[in-house]
Amino acid sequence: MSEDSPPGLDLARLRTHLDAERPGLVTGELRARVIEGGRSNLTYVVEDGTHRWVVRRPPLGHVLPTAHDMRREHTVISALGPTPVPVPATLLLCTDESVLGAPFYVMDHVEGTPYRQRDQLVPLGADRTRRIAESMVDTLAELHAVDHRAVGLAEFGRPDGFLERQLRRWGKQLDASRSRDLPGVDRLRERLAARLPPSPPPTVVHGDYRLDNLLVAGDDTITAVLDWEMSTVGDPLTDIALLIAYTEGEALGDDLSSVASAPGFPPVADLVARYTATSGRDTSAMGWYLGFAFFKLAVILEGIYYRFNQGKTVGEGFDRIGASVAPLVARGNAVLEED
Known part of the structure; x- marks a missing residue:
């Protein structure tokens, strides 16, 4: 690897590839840094002294089947470019693993702040925090209003039997990562399988929608929705339920999120009500969707x-991740009992 290259990103090889595929794009010596805070795919800011870009690639080891698909991320972001959904412009997709050791893509760098912690929102004040949270919900409804066929995503997913396949997929990924006893997780999976609800008409689903996967500009405008690695076409209620599960994260450990405790951040009921009104969808089965959201988060x-125990993850804070899993499983079972 070239000197000063961060783990997983050989800058000399990247420069050679960019010069071949996009002549004239890079005008100076490349520098790069890992964007901290990501928990799955690796994200880097790359700059040449004049321009900035973002490079995304899979983690360095233990890549689960169907996860970390760079082609999928590139496809959905490119398709959403002309829509009202804010996404970065894509520049290049590389599936040749000889370049960086894994597929990757390059997109424009977008200015904005990903808010993940209460302390980031408190200085903004209650009114601005409320507006940001409401914009977050409205942007999700905007995504779910996109005609996926019209933007070229008709074959992007298989919406028939979506919930059953999702539950089976995350169950398999749990089994692939299982290295210790997780009390209640098999019971949660079985209860979800026994109570599958009918899905509404399919839409583009982000798959990991939360505030810190959004970039927010200084005027509280959402400038980009990021991290599309789990996107597909399927049941939109899985997105709003996962957002609610993340919102409850402060009670389950700061490794998820603590934004919901910031003054002005709307309560869960208000977020669901706003999505219901804005999207026009029936959210009466939210209990099941929340149970599934907590199961999915636990598996993730x-x-x-x-991967952390294998020494295959780049970044900080991974030593605390394992302690967050059991509370998620317990919350998932509790939600199903309340429903």
Whole structure:
């Protein structure tokens, strides 16, 4: 690897590839840094002294089947470019693993702040925090209003039987990352399988929608929706439920999120009501969707914990991830009992 290259990103090889595929794009010596805070795919800011770009690639090891698909991310972001959904412009997709050791893509760098912690929102004040949270919900409804066929995503997913396949997929990924006893997780999976609700008409689904996957500008405008690695076409209620599960994250450990405790951040009921009104969708089955959201989050974090124990993850804070899994499983079971 070239000197000063961060793990997983050989700058000399990247420069050679960019010069060949996009002549004239790079005008100076490349520098790069890992964007901290990501828990799955690796994200880098790359600059040449004049321009900035973002490079995304899979983690360095233990890549789960169907996860970390760079082609999918590139496809959906490119398709959403002409729509009202704010996404970065894509510049290049590389599936030749000889360049960086894994597929990757390059997109424009977009200015904005990803808010993940209460302390980031408190200085903004209650009114601005409320506006940001409401814009977050409205942007999700905007995504779900996109005609996926019209933007070239008709074959992007298989909406028939979506919930059953999703539950089976995350169950398999749990088994692939299982390295310790997780009380209640099999019971949660079985209860979800026994109570599958009918899905509404399919839409583009982000798959990991939350405030810190959005960039917010100084005027509280959402400038970009990021991290599309789990996107597909399917049941839109899985997105709003996962957002609510993240919103409850402060009670389950700061490794998820603590934004919901910031003054002005709307309560869960208000977020659901705003989505219901803006999207026009029936959210009466939200209990099941929340149970599934907590199950999915538990599996995601368990996979990250597994990679951390293997020494295959770049970044900070991974040593605490494992402790967040059990509370998620417990909350998922509790939600189903309340429903």
